[in-house]
Amino acid sequence: MYVAILDGALTALPFLRDAAGLKAGQSILINGASGAVGTAAVQFAKHFGADVTAVCSTANLDLVKSLGADETIDYKAEDFTETAESYDVVFDAVGKSSYTRCRKVLKPGGIYLTTVPTLPVLLWTLLTPLFGRTRARIVFTGLRKLPPSQRTCSSWGTWQHPDTTSQSSTGPTSWTKQSPRTPTSNRDTRRAASSSP
Numbered sequence: 167m168y169v170a171i172l173d174g175a176l177t178a179l180p181f182l183r184d185a186a187g188l189k190a191g192q193s194i195l196i197n198g199a200s201g202a203v204g205t206a207a208v209q210f211a212k213h214f215g216a217d218v219t220a221v222c223s224t225a226n227l228d229l230v231k232s233l234g235a236d237e238t239i240d241y242k243a244e245d246f247t248e249t250a251e252s253y254d255v256v257f258d259a260v261g262k263s264s265y266t267r268c269r270k271v272l273k274p275g276g277i278y279l280t281t282v283p284t285l286p287v288l289l290w291t292l293l294t295p296l297f298g299r300t301r302a303r304i305v306f307t308g309l310r311k312l313p314p315s316q317r318t319c320s321s322w323g324t325w326q327h328p329d330t331t332s333q334s335s336t337g338p339t340s341w342t343k344q345s346p347r348t349p350t351s352n353r354d355t356r357r358a359a360s361s362s363p
Contacts, residue, residue, distance in 0.1 A: 174202030175210075178259070181279050182210050185305045186255045190215025193253045195246060195271065198260030199235065200226035203281060207259055208233045219253065221246045247271055255279065265290045265302040272300040279303050 182188045194211050198204040199220030211218045212234035220235035227238045239246045247267045254276050256268045261282025268278045280287055283304045290302035 174204075174206040177203045177281060178206040178210055178257075181257060181281070181305050182207060182214065182255075185279055185303050186257070186277055188214045188216050188255060191217075192255065193217045193219070193251075193273075194255040194257060195219045195221065195239075195251075195253045196235075197221045197241075197246065197256070197258045197263055199230045199238075201260055204259040205230070205233055207257055208235050216255075219246075219251070252276070258282075265294075269298075269300050269302075274299045275301075277301045277303055279305065 182194075186194070188194060188211060194216045196204055196207045196211065196218065199208050200222040204220070204222070208218055208220055208230055217237075218235045219237040219239060220230035220233075221239045221241050222230055224240050224242055227240060230238055239249070247263065247270065249271060252271055252273045254273050256263075256272060256276070256278045258268070258278070258280040261280050261284070263280075264284075265278045265280075265287055272278060278290075278300065280302075281304075283306070287302055287304050291304055294301040
């Protein structure tokens, strides 16, 4: 279960933050909103301040609402590509639709994103920036090299923001490294002893 949660978040974030550039006030439709990628996408989209329409089965409508979806569409009762609404982003988290079906619900300048790299979407990814009022995009979200400013984590150090005295194990790249902590438990003592020369 934890792997699915982590994998879903690591997949959804680059699509919404990097490829779509999702911002507050924009609208997004997420197809497959109750899966691992979809549930993460609903939460990220709400975090970015977007208006979220979630597409899922009847059984999962309450789940996606509890995650923050503003509107829901039951795909068993309604075809989301035939709705009168239009969106800045359509994120097909399960790859069950297509750009040609979804482009009619995209606003001018809108973007269709899918997690499934089919030949048609790869071709649309190349062609839509040159022609048309909407775009299609696929994102390959494998492990990516961190920028140098983010490669400073140490398993024994703590991090402190320069403007505060609170400490955290993660944080913005502007945080500075503090001295390593003193082992406080038997496990920490064993770990420290095993790493000593």
